[in-house]
Amino acid sequence: MARYQAGIRTEARIIDATRSLLAEGGLEAATLKAICDRAGVKAGSFYNLFDSKEEVVIMVVREAIDAIDPDPTGAGTDTIDDLVAAFVRFFEEEPELARIYVIAAVTTESPGSGARKRFLKHHKRRVERFGDAMARADDTLTDETAGMRAELMLGALDGLAFRWALDPSFEFSKYAHEAARRLC
């Protein structure tokens, strides 16, 4: 047997602790001590399982960025409304991950860093997705125009998401659908 059950459970607790701390207070709140306290673990145990704090943080942020994808199978049949609804749903159902997603997008350390690249790559995939849906809905649209509108639509969604992160009482869903109506 490669690993003991105790270690596997401890690893999960550490990841959970990191995720909730990041969602509550961003990178600043996710200190090693805070993570260990919340996970009920001492520093030594942490470093028996991970090489660095950064490793866990990146793991959790990546999870958040990936989780926002509305249709991982990419069937290519969803409408704009489906995509917008999926985006909104993610924020309503996974507020912790959603907050991390927004924070991660903003607090990218240095140019060309991992988190930033990953975010952009994912963003471009989403733009394609939205562009395809727009082109399907209106076949007079050129690919270029659809791409531009998709970029605009996602910009609006990200901006509204940021607004929601600042103030959870913001009616994200209402504005998101209104944006879709006017921009697509």
Added chain:
Amino acid sequence: MARYQAGIRTEARIIDATRSLLAEGGLEAATLKAICDRAGVKAGSFYNLFDSKEEVVIMVVREAIDAIDPDPTGAGTDTIDDLVAAFVRFFEEEPELARIYVIAAVTTESPGSGARKRFLKHHKRRVERFGDAMARADDTLTDETAGMRAELMLGALDGLAFRWALDPSFEFSKYAHEAARRLC
């Protein structure tokens, strides 16, 4: 005489040093040591003039926030295009300060903290400004509708600004004006 000339000059050097450090490397780069080194001053002199590092940082960031305003006197005559152009200009000319402004808002140090509140307050002022400009441009618009459109427009601008911050080759200005055309 209340103050000596030497102190006034030192204060200016410290503010300049803080501004340039923030612009180059964000909050992370603006340590007390870095600020003092660049200003050619020791810590003791710094604290003879300021109560805390935060005081200077906030002073500089606020200065940048004020720079976004195309019409500080609030004459109420600017058009949507004026406001959009001013917003774009701010992000293009002060990218790092804009980034700090945003990071400070999302990274909530303590619940209900100052930075977050300040950001929201500023956001609401901007929404009013945009709403007024929209109402002036189209007098069939109700205040409520104008307010909603303004919120949407600013959401889009914020989102596009982040997109640009992630990838400087993004044509922020082009998308911002297209958003204005479709949302206002």
Added chain:
DNA sequence: CTCAACTTTGAGTGTTCACTCTATATTGGA
């Protein structure tokens, strides 16, 4: 049951941070 592999502990390291304190130097009005 045994024992090697794995896990946990918790005190400890070294660094960096914002900030303080006291002695010394400079300023500028009278």
Added chain:
DNA sequence: TCCAATATAGAGTGAACACTCAAAGTTGAG
């Protein structure tokens, strides 16, 4: 020129940070 107010130097403080390590405890396959 005098001297109180102001400015500066620079060593020092304590807290927070990520991270280490040797020793003790636990697990589970054989």
